[in-house]
Amino acid sequence: MPQFDEASKLVQFYGGMKKIIITIDGFSSCGKSTLAKQMANELNYVFVDSGAMYRAITLYFLRNHINWEKTEDVVDALKEINLEFQYNDHSGKSDMVLNDENVEVLIRDMLVSEHVSEVAAIKEVREFAVDQQQRMGKRKGLVMDGRDIGTTVFPRAELKIFVTADPAVRVERRFKEMYEKNPSITIEEVKNNLEMRDYIDSNREFSPLRQADDAIVLDNSNLTRDEQLELALEWAQSKISCS
Numbered sequence: 001m002p003q004f005d006e007a008s009k010l011v012q013f014y015g016g017m018k019k020i021i022i023t024i025d026g027f028s029s030c031g032k033s034t035l036a037k038q039m040a041n042e043l044n045y046v047f048v049d050s051g052a053m054y055r056a057i058t059l060y061f062l063r064n065h066i067n068w069e070k071t072e073d074v075v076d077a078l079k080e081i082n083l084e085f086q087y088n089d090h091s092g093k094s095d096m097v098l099n100d101e102n103v104e105v106l107i108r109d110m111l112v113s114e115h116v117s118e119v120a121a122i123k124e125v126r127e128f129a130v131d132q133q134q135r136m137g138k139r140k141g142l143v144m145d146g147r148d149i150g151t152t153v154f155p156r157a158e159l160k161i162f163v164t165a166d167p168a169v170r171v172e173r174r175f176k177e178m179y180e181k182n183p184s185i186t187i188e189e190v191k192n193n194l195e196m197r198d199y200i201d202s203n204r205e206f207s208p209l210r211q212a213d214d215a216i217v218l219d220n221s222n223l224t225r226d227e228q229l230e231l232a233l234e235w236a237q238s239k240i241s242c243s
């Protein structure tokens with residue numbers, strides 16, 4: 001009789017089940033990508049960080065001095081952009097590749113964070129990204145996190161999670177993460193950036209950040225990563241078994 005470790009058992013268990021789409025939305029730095037990656041690993045699903053796509057487009061616009069207030073310039077620039085995800089064995093998630101260049105680290109830079117919400121509010125940019133995101137969901141077995149995934153990208157997803165956490169907790173978590181890469185960063189910079197992005201993302205005209213009516217709210221202010229995973233996997237199991 002073969003012996004399986006816990007992870008193989010899970011893959012075996014979910015491998016034979018019908019695959020679903022799981023959407024994870026919420027405000028900045030509340031742990032969406034962390035949870036999405038954990039769930040995708042456990043379920044043997046594909047994980048897509050949709051924010052990385054908006055960040056890569058912003059990096060392209062900044063580098064090429066695109067005036068994103070001019071629709072014509074935006075439309076022309078988008079024709080030159082090719083976005084791909086490339087699995088990274090080391091991090092266990094996919095890196096963002098922009099026109100054949102791995103930009104995973106560059107897109108997390110504060111300069112990109114300062115402009116990404118402005119760029120992501122542009123209708124043509126959203127149409128460009130949403131079209132690609134929807135194509136990634138054709139075969140299901142996908143966990144995608146973002147701001148409009150349960151509302152616009154996959155409004156019929158089987159499981160929608162809206163993650164939330166106390167704003168001070170979110171700032172602290174992001175500060176800790178960024179400080180390790182750049183010790184000159186201040187907590188005020190991080191706080192201002194999160195507040196600005198949340199404001200623009202929630203108030204933009206096209207596809208603003210909203211909790212879908214049928215989303216389950218997960219407040220992880222006082223939950224560890226393992227605790228949030230355990231809860232979310234229970235919800236996923238019940239959706240998978242009845243789909």
Ligand SMILES: Nc1ncnc2c1ncn2[C@@H]1O[C@H](COP(=O)(O)OP(=O)(O)OP(=O)(O)O)[C@@H](O)[C@H]1O
Binds near residue numbers: 033035
């Ligand atoms: N339950 C948790 N407890 C403590 N830290 C957490 C928890 N969940 C996530 N984190 C940490 O919080 C930070 C933000 O998490 P993450 O990047 O997943 O958020 P996000 O919602 O995807 O953010 P954004 O949308 O701004 O990219 C990371 O440093 C992550 O490791």
Ligand SMILES: Nc1ccn([C@@H]2O[C@H](COP(=O)(O)O)[C@@H](O)[C@H]2O)c(=O)n1
Binds near residue numbers: 051197
């Ligand atoms: N579905 C999405 C995902 C992201 N955005 C915008 O991108 C910014 C960066 O996203 P992160 O998840 O990497 O923080 C975010 O602030 C939004 O402006 C989006 O509009 N829709």
